[in-house]
Amino acid sequence: MASSDTLTITDNRTGKTYELPISEGTIRAIDLRQIKSGAEDFGLMTYDPAFMNTAACRSAITFIDGDKGILEYRGYPIEQLAEKSTYLETAYLLLKGELPNESQLKEWQHTITYHTILNENLKGVLDSFRYNAHPMGMLISMISALGTFYPEAKNIYDEEVRHKQIERLIAKMITIAAFGYRHMVGMPYAYPDNDLSYPGNFLNMMYKTTEVKYQPHPALERALDVLFILHADHEQNCSTSAMRSIGSSQVDPYSAVAGAAAALYGPLHGGANEQVIRMLTEIGSISNIPDFIKRVKAGDGVKLMGFGHRVYKNYDPRAKIIKKVAYEVFDVTGKSPLLDIALELEKIALEDEYFVKRKLYPNVDFYSGLIYQAMQFPMDMFPVLFAIPRVSGWLSQWQEMLLDSDQKIARPRQIFTGSARRDYVGMGERKA
Ligand code: CMC
Numbered sequence: 001m002a003s004s005d006t007l008t009i010t011d012n013r014t015g016k017t018y019e020l021p022i023s024e025g026t027i028r029a030i031d032l033r034q035i036k037s038g039a040e041d042f043g044l045m046t047y048d049p050a051f052m053n054t055a056a057c058r059s060a061i062t063f064i065d066g067d068k069g070i071l072e073y074r075g076y077p078i079e080q081l082a083e084k085s086t087y088l089e090t091a092y093l094l095l096k097g098e099l100p101n102e103s104q105l106k107e108w109q110h111t112i113t114y115h116t117i118l119n120e121n122l123k124g125v126l127d128s129f130r131y132n133a134h135p136m137g138m139l140i141s142m143i144s145a146l147g148t149f150y151p152e153a154k155n156i157y158d159e160e161v162r163h164k165q166i167e168r169l170i171a172k173m174i175t176i177a178a179f180g181y182r183h184m185v186g187m188p189y190a191y192p193d194n195d196l197s198y199p200g201n202f203l204n205m206m207y208k209t210t211e212v213k214y215q216p217h218p219a220l221e222r223a224l225d226v227l228f229i230l231h232a233d234h235e236q237n238c239s240t241s242a243m244r245s246i247g248s249s250q251v252d253p254y255s256a257v258a259g260a261a262a263a264l265y266g267p268l269h270g271g272a273n274e275q276v277i278r279m280l281t282e283i284g285s286i287s288n289i290p291d292f293i294k295r296v297k298a299g300d301g302v303k304l305m306g307f308g309h310r311v312y313k314n315y316d317p318r319a320k321i322i323k324k325v326a327y328e329v330f331d332v333t334g335k336s337p338l339l340d341i342a343l344e345l346e347k348i349a350l351e352d353e354y355f356v357k358r359k360l361y362p363n364v365d366f367y368s369g370l371i372y373q374a375m376q377f378p379m380d381m382f383p384v385l386f387a388i389p390r391v392s393g394w395l396s397q398w399q400e401m402l403l404d405s406d407q408k409i410a411r412p413r414q415i416f417t418g419s420a421r422r423d424y425v426g427m428g429e430r431k432a
Helices: 029-034 078-084 087-096 102-114 121-127 135-147 159-185 198-207 218-231 238-247 253-264 272-283 286-298 317-333 339-351 353-357 365-374 379-402
Strands: 006-011 016-021 062-065 070-073
Touching: 016 029, 070 078, 070 087, 070 317, 078 218, 078 317, 087 102, 087 198, 087 218, 087 379, 102 159, 102 198, 121 135, 121 159, 135 159, 135 253, 135 379, 159 198, 159 253, 159 379, 198 218, 218 317, 218 365, 218 379, 238 253, 238 379, 253 379, 272 286, 272 339, 272 365, 272 379, 286 339, 317 365, 339 353, 339 365, 365 379
Parallel strands: none
Antiparallel strands: 006 016, 062 070
C-alpha cells in the first residue's frame, strides 16, 4: 500500500498522532480503538445511528450509485435484466454470481418449480389465523413455521443443506404468499401447477377458481416477473441488514428470512407501496393536490409516500422501469383511477423547490402499488409482493456473509446515557 493511502489523525486531547490505513475508500473502525485519552479509556469509537456512513460488509452482489441512479446485480444493469431476464434467472445470478447457461437454467427452473408444494400440516398453521389477519403477519409466521419442517436447516455450513433450503425458500414463498391470500378471502387453497412459470404459478395459486387449468395473462405474468426482478436485491437496506444481523448468530435461514420479512413490513420500507395507494386515495382528486403538498411541506408528519430514498439522490432507476410497466399493465386491465392523481402529484413535486432541494424523487414504490392494484391484489398484499423476490437477495447476502471470514456475530456498541451506578430502592422508599 502506498503511504499516501493513509489517514493521519491527531488527538488533541493527548497531542498524539496516528496513521490509519485507507483501503477501498474506508478506514477500519477498529483501528480507532488504539486512540485513547488515557490508560483507562476504552478507545475511540464512531457514532453512526442508522448506519448513515458505515460499511458493515464487503459485498460483490449489488452495486448502487445513488448520485447517478445506477443499480446493477453482479455487474448487470437493472434495465437490461428487466428487459431480457426472468426473475428466476436473476435469482440464480444473485446467488451464484454468474448467469446460468441453458442447462443450468433449465435445472434451476425445474428444481424451484418442484419445490413449490407445501407440507399439508402448514395449512393448519394458516387456518389458525383470523380472517382479517394481515397477510404480511401470516407470511412472517409461515416462513418461521416452514423452518420447523427442516431441522437439518441449522447446518448452515453444509453447502448441500444450505442450497436445499435456498431452493425451498425461493420456491415456497409464492405458495405461502398465495395461501395467505386465499385464507384471507375464504377461498380454497389452489395448489401449484408445474406447467407454469414462477410468476404464472403465483397468479394461478392466487386467482384460480373452478377452471380446470388456470392460464395467466401473458402481459400480466411478464409484468409481475419484471417487478420481481426489480425487487430482488438492493444491497444493505433495512431488511437485508436485518437478515445479515440475524444470520450472523448462525441461526437457520428460515428464522433469518422471517426476521428480514418483519423488517420489510414497516411503512418506511416495503410497506411504502401500500401507503402510496392510501395517500392517493386520501387525496381523492387532482384539485386536492396543492393542499396536500402544503401539508407535506409544513412538516406536520405528512410525507409524500413513494418519494425519497436514502441512497438515490438523483432518481431511482427502478421507478423509471416501473412507470413503463404500469402502462403495459393498464393496457390490459384499464387505467387505474388513481393514475391521474399520481402523475399530477409527481409533476408538481418534481418542480417544487422543497422536493428539488432535498433531492426527493419517486422511488420504486410510487408506481408499483398502482400496478398491483390494477392486477387485483388487495393493498395488504403489496408488502408480500415485495418480500417474494427479495428472498433471493436476502439469501444471497446471507450466504455471502456466512462465507466471509471478516464477519462475526453482529454486535454494535453504544454510548451509554443512563444513570450512573445506584443502589436498589425498596418499594416503601420510592416516591409516589
Ligand atoms: N416526503 C416529504 N419529505 C421528505 C420525504 C418524503 N417522502 N422523504 C424525506 N423527506 C424530507 C425529510 O423530512 C428531510 O427534510 P429536512 O431536511 O427538512 O428535515 C429530508 O427530506 C431528508 O430526509 P431524510 O428523512 O433525512 O431521508 P432518509 O434518507 O433518512 O429517508 C426515506 C429515506 C425513504 C425513509 C424517506 O425518504 C421516506 O420516508 N420516504 C417515504 C417512504 C417511502 O417511500 N419509502 C420507500 C423507500 S424505497 C423502497 C425501499 O427500499 O424500501
